[in-house]
């Protein structure tokens with residue numbers, strides 16, 4: 001579970017700006033909208049005016065995405081939602097490489113799933129992997145509102161199983177884009193299977209790769225941080241991909257399959 005600045009900073013975008021300031025100064029109230037995170041991003045704090053500026057002057061949310069974000073902020077786990085500016089970046093990349101088939105590992109309420117689905121052609125497909133029907137059901141009405149529900153194929157089971165099923169069905173190298181955003185201890189397996197599933201030139205995006213800075217010196221027994229750190233180091237040496245690690249959100253790796 002991530003507690004990063006950018007994911008929370010989304011709530012401070014233009015439309016919620018006034019509420020944000022009020023929430024900040026009234027503080028300490030148990031408002032779900034303005035809950036402080038327990039983790040600290042290396043990037044900054046959610047009340048950082050530069051971050052607010054960035055969001056105010058770059059976020060271009062589809063109306064259904066904006067409504068889904070606002071709905072998600074009412075949920076007790078809202079801090080695990082993808083950072084909106086990160087989601088926008090991935091959607092822009094997906095558009096650029098003309099993604100037709102995509103996979104998302106860890107959907108939650110589907111903010112990013114919706115963002116990607118909006119870039120897909122009419123016959124495009126996003127395989128949306130999650131284990132919680134409850135979270136998916138929060139997002140589904142907004143997918144319908146945006147007219148893209150038919151492009152989102154929800155697979156309610158452990159994502160490793162879904163990836164294995166896709167490989168067994170002969171879907172290797174048929175996907176253009178995979179977003180890995182769940183279950184850190186299995187990040188390495190998700191990455192390896194994703195690498196088999198994406199075509200050359202396809203993108204694997206991996207979330208939370210800086211894990212609030214805990215990857216710098218993972219504590220003994222902190223298996224999430226240790227797993228992410230191991231994968232980061234492996235990817236640095238991996239000749240099968242071109243690599244970029246960005247400080248957007250809680251750290252985003254983009255692996256471009258060669």
Ligand SMILES: C[S@@+](CC[C@H](N)C(=O)[O-])C[C@H]1O[C@@H](n2cnc3c(N)ncnc32)[C@H](O)[C@@H]1O
Pocket residue numbers: 001002080081082105106107108109110111112113129130131132135157158159160181182183
């Ligand atoms: C960080 S959230 C995903 C956020 C999402 N990408 C977004 O756009 O806001 C992680 C999600 O992974 C799901 N999850 C956890 N373990 C899983 C597993 N083994 N397989 C599939 N989904 C899993 C959780 O139910 C949760 O919804």
